[in-house]
Amino acid sequence: MTSSSPSAHDSQLRIAVLLLAAGEGSRLGSHPKALLHRDGKTLLELFSSAIQGFSPVECIVVTGFHAQLIESEIAKMNPSLTHPMKIIRNGSPEEGQPSSVRLGLESLRTNFDVLLVALSDQPEVGAKEIQELLDEYAKRKDGQEIILPMVDGRRGNPVLFSYKAVLDVLAQPGMVCRDYMDTHPDKVRAMHTSNQAFVMDVDTTEDIQRHKLKRFSF
Template identity: 55%
Template sequence: MVLLAAGEGSRMGSIPKALLLKDGKTLLQGFCEMVQELRPVEFVVLTGFHAQAIEAELAKIGKALNIAVTVQHNFNAQNGQGSSVRLALESLQSQFDVLAVCLSDQPNIGHEEIEYLLGQFSKRQTNQEIIMPEVNGQRGNPVLFSKKAVENILSIPGMVCRAYMDQHPELITVCEIDNPAYVLDADTEADIQKLGITRA
């Protein structure tokens, strides 16, 4: 499992969105608690902007939860999310069947949402390597990639997940879901108010 937490949060005045609060917990803590339930073979968190604050929170969470976290710092985070995704894929060490690429600012993604996508992955047709949620025609997250898809992406220099998906729509199972959690993220102050989250 990969969690992308390298962004600047520029539309909110440059804040670490992973440290926004919901129900008294940072979004990062809530995600890590879910990860502990799912027990993935590997959990990688990408940091970039605000790395010091996010890594300090991860250290605190790690003392309270029984999960192993690999932190990868993207020194080129200014190059955008794609650079973080590529670094994450290159850092994977385990033998996994499926990789979930998750965003750190989706407060309503929980255990059930991930389990649903994993169920769709297990039922996919043999030629399908990517599971993507879609809500009312809007692409959502997290997105699941098979080991084969990850290996194919890594075999192409500079390739990232989004570009690979755009080039290979035939490999994607699109899951039309009536669950807004997959498309709700915290990008603006209005989003914060709508999602019931607050600044730390």
């Protein structure tokens, strides 16, 4: 177990990333949330920039409803990224987020120590929040394999899973991360924090205004 808190630059942990970007954005008029932008940068760009400093050994983005638009954006971004994103397309995104999670887990190819499972519509999540999760991971006790942010009693995202936890999930057909946490609460270490970024996402036009975001015209 790591004895001291890792930093973005010297962590010995091999980090993999699973970003979920398959949603329809139905409450936003079927607009891809990952392509909402702030100051000319999409949420996808902002997140990819945030994770670069952690030198991820693998970064998978699961696309779905707006696959072509999001994949086109990734194709533009990847040449400038030290750690590019790998696209996995969910052919049945209407089956919901669990299907994207399972597909993403099954698509992981690189050996890693921890997996960051993140959402594409959390505009305030950046390197600071990822580091907070890693610092908490360094404090975990034996048997604790998952770091779950909790803000005022609310579950947050992203969530950090150990390699062992990911293998346990994959060993059970149809199992996904949320169900695994509910089934094995003893493996979950709650990270109680006042950082609202972990529970802020974008579902409505009011959310877009609150986070000073704009829509792309397609």
